[in-house]
Amino acid sequence: MYRRRTSQTVLCALESQAAVVLLGPRQVGKTTLALEIAGQRPSVYLDLERDADRQILTEPDLYLDEQVGKLVILDEVQQMPDLFKNLRGQIDMRRRKGARTGQFLLLGSASNVLLHQSAESLAGRVRYIEMPPLLLDEVGPERLNDLWLRGGFPDSFQADSDRDSLIWREDFLRTYLERDIPALGLRIPAATLRRFWTMLAHAQGGLLNAAALAEGLGVSGQTVGRYLDLLVDLMLVRRLQPWHENVGKRLVKSPKVFVRDSGLVHALLNLSSMESVLGHPVVGGSWEGFCIETLIASAPTGTEPFFYRTAAGAELDLVLRLPGxxxxxxxxxxTTAPKVSRGFHLAVDDIKADRKMLVYAGEREVPAGDGLRAMPLAAAVGQLRNL
Known part of the structure; x- marks a missing residue:
């Protein structure tokens, strides 16, 4: 068991909000974290994928009235979207009786779907927290290569061998394609969506080219957009938007697309070992995506991530606009050589960056000239955590 940083975030949120929505893909550790919290206070737990637990909520107000004073944990809450109206009434009723915080912990694995369902019903009563897979500062910098190869899903990372880890990830992909996505009511052929997901892995970190993806799949550009929206909503793919605030510059306007978990990238491409990853053309994109996800997850709440690229060749892999x-x-x-291109310095001037950083594969933090510091990923994570 690894101490998850999200745990403290959730506990703090329950101290100030009536309801907390914990979002994250399946198998990321949401239920484990919730049950750990449940062990620290009077709580009840219902898994809304189970018929028996859904049956308990046939008359939700009758049941929830009996649970006043307890933390009510509802897992896979998107399975019962009509429940949000009842939760609003419950929260308001308890507020009138003086109970304002720590009433409901809602777990969900479809981000935008769940946000849409709860936005109106629970406006002003809820905080949203996204739970990432295991992070570098949770497992330790000595496990960096294991985390990059296997990804951060706990069962994958903690498998007895790289082979067992790959088998787990292949089963994870199959379950999403054959069970979880159809359960959302979406009629997408599993084989087609698998091909699309694999094409994204091959192009890890590339600019979105919907026309090329559509041609490769034999579908329309609109259908490609629908597939991409789905994987983004399930928090399995990131659409990293371009920085857009430089008037007068010819900016790249297409987003960059990443499969968010590096272990899934490698499973989609059947890369079972570090040797196979290092020998594959995706190695640069895989490393970039792994670092970007780690850095975004380590940044303070409210940080906005972008990339920057101009037609003139100025480029930044990641721009973080921090709160403030x-x-x-x-x-x-x-690389182990702490050097950046001229395009990096041009981009830094364009966006008027306050801090410049090179995350590289070396082991030491060193100055690289002109205010730039080169550092290993763990050191960059430490700087963001200390803000």
Whole structure:
């Protein structure tokens, strides 16, 4: 068991809000975290994928009235969207009786679907928290290569061998394609969506080219957009938007697309070992995506991530606009040589970055000239955590 940083975030949120919605893909550890919290206070737990637990909520107000004073944990809450109206009434009723915080912990694995369902019903009564897979500062920097290869899903990361880890990830992909996505009411052929997901893995970190993806799949560009929206909503793919605030510059306007978990990238491409990853053309994109996800998850709440690229060749792999509007310019390289291109310096000037950073594969933090510092990923995570 690893101490998850999200746990403290959730506990703090329950101290200030009536309801907390914990979002994250399946198998990321939401239920384990919730049950751990349940062991620290009077609580009840219902899994809304189970018929028996849904039956308990046939008359939700009657049941919830009996649970006043307890933390009510509802897992896979998107399975009962009509429940949100009842939760609003419950929260308001308890507020009138003086109970204002720590009433409901709602777990969900479809982000935008769940946000849409709860936005109106629970407006002003809820805080949303996204739970990432295991992070580098949770498992330790000595496990960096294991985390990059296997990804951060706990069962994958903690498997007895790289082979067992790959088998788990293949089963995870199959379950999403054959069970979880159809359960959302979406009629998408599993084989087609698997091909699409694999094409994204091959192009990890590339600019979105919907026309090329559509041609490769034999579908329309609109259908490609629908497939991409689905994987983004399930928190399995990231659409990293371009920085857009430089008037007068010819900016790239297409987003970059990443499969968010590096272990899934490698499973989609059947890369079972570190040797196979290092020998594959995706190695640079895989490392970049792994670092970007780690850095975004380590940044303070409210941080906005972008990338920056102009037609003239100025480029930044990651731009973080922190709360308070400080701007960090970050270059990511799978190299031990702490050097950046001229395009990096041009981009830094364009966006007027407050801090410049190169995340590289070396082991030491070193100055790289002109205010730039080169550092290993763990050191960059430490700087973001200390803000």
């Amino acid at each position: 509007d400080d701007i960090w310019a970050i270059e990511i390289k799978r």
